[in-house]
Amino acid sequence: MNKEVKDLDLIIIGGGPAGLTASIYAARAKLNMVLLENQLIGGQVRNSYTIENYPGFKVVAGNDLADSMVEQAKELGVKIEGFSKIISVKLNNDEKLIETKKFIYRPKAIIISTGATPKKLPIPKEERFLSKGIHYCAICDGAMYEGKVVGIVGGGNAALEEALFLTRFASKVIMIRRYDYFKGEKATLDEVLNNSKIEVMYNWDLVDVDGDDFVNKALIKNTKTGEEREIELSGIFGYIGTEPKTKLFKEDLKLTPYGYIITDDNMQTNIKGVYAAGDVRDKEFRQITTAVSDGTIAALAAEKYVVEKNR
Template sequence: MAKSEKIIDLMIIGGGPAGLTAAIYASRAKLNMVLLEDAIVGGQVRTSYSIENYPGFKSIEGGKLADLMQEQALELGATIDEFDLVERVDFSDKEKIVETTSYIYKPKAVIIATGATPKKIPVPNEEKFSGKGIHYCAVCDGAMYEGKVIGVVGGGNSALEEALFLTKFASKVVMIRRYDYFKGEAATLEEVLHHPKIEVMYNWDLVDVSGEKFMESAKIKNTNTGEEKEIQMDAIFGYIGTEPKTGHFKDYVNLTPQGYILADESTRTNIKGVYAAGDVREKQFRQITTAVADGTIAALDAEKYILEAKRG
């Protein structure tokens, strides 16, 4: 059967903080809009155990913050379509097409807010032990390792925050850090360094993991001396950065060599009526607050663009 066509004002692709904020503003503007999310609404925020740098909340669970954003958008009249996958897009200054599993949408404007996914740990056995010792979401999988030794690889805020969260389950958390410093917030680092369950191994790099059906040990290498050793470990959680989800858009919008969408501070891309908001956009800082700002700006500019297009 041929797919039904839907003519709408605005298509928002991605349901993290940037997409949800855009949906809130678009709904308040009474735009005929649809937000598409190919997984669970909330993005990476939903997998964060605790958020302590979002204005208005001294501390809030990531899932709770995502729920509040989603509820607000829905109460304002936003249409949110979860799990309807984008199959292809076709963007030009004159026409935008977004084909999903169910429909062919023809929006006047599009906001790309697809975010980014965790980078895989670059070790030979990553695929073999993915989900069987190698993980990327402490909130999702940490409880599997009650009383076990858990490793964390990474040097930013995410690594520090998730190491603290994993102490709820682990008998010991080992932070494997290839350099002699971290890039996270001073207050979080201080908490990590003084936590009795956390051991920080500076100047060590993860080389590989091994085991039978599940991970049983990690091989690490000293980045100064070259010494290698194997340590007993039941799991490794990786926080070594993210990769933007821009596969569907690479033939249309301009990207950086790393795959992030090039857009100015108004979030406009090289195509009229197509915007990039949140972690998918090339920018210096990627925080929930900067994603929310992007979503606001994109929706307001899109509203103006759509009204001008309707006037002809």
């Protein structure tokens, strides 16, 4: 059966803060558009239990902030195609085609805001113990470890914030840090270092985990001395960075060696009318506020492009 072809002004791929912000601006510009998201709308912001650095909110739950963005977009008339998996993408200066299970979309412009996923821990038994002691979302799985000892691997804000969150459940949180410093915000680091339920192990690296059906210990190695030892714990949460979701676009767009989309200051890629915003884009800082900024710029640039195409 031939699929229906839908001609649009704009398609936004990805429904995190960048994509939702872009949709709000596009809706206000009265563009004929659709937002495609193959997972839960709202993006990684939903993985943050509390957010304390988003302007206008002293403290806000990640889910609440995401819900507010989604509600605002819908009230403006944004059409959201949830759990809509993309089968193929064809991008060039003359034509853009996006095929899903139901339709073939032919938009004049595209904003890619697919975000990034957590990098897997590079240990031999990662796959064996995934969700059985190895996790990448404390908010999703932290409650499983009520009264137990857990570990965290990572050195950025995400690792620090999740360590604090896990103290709500775990009897002890061990931070396994391969260097003798962290890269997170000083205020968050100070809070971690002053928390009696958190132990920081500087200059140690995770080598592997072991257990029967579930993790019950971790093998760690000192990065200075080479000493190896085992520590007893029930779970490990990994926060060692992210990988961009760019597999669909690697044939058409210019990417960095790490897979992030290269754009100019207006969020435009190497193809006219194709923009990228948020964590999927090559940039130094990845925060909710920078994602929102990217989404704003991408939508305004896309609007200008569409208007010129329609003349």
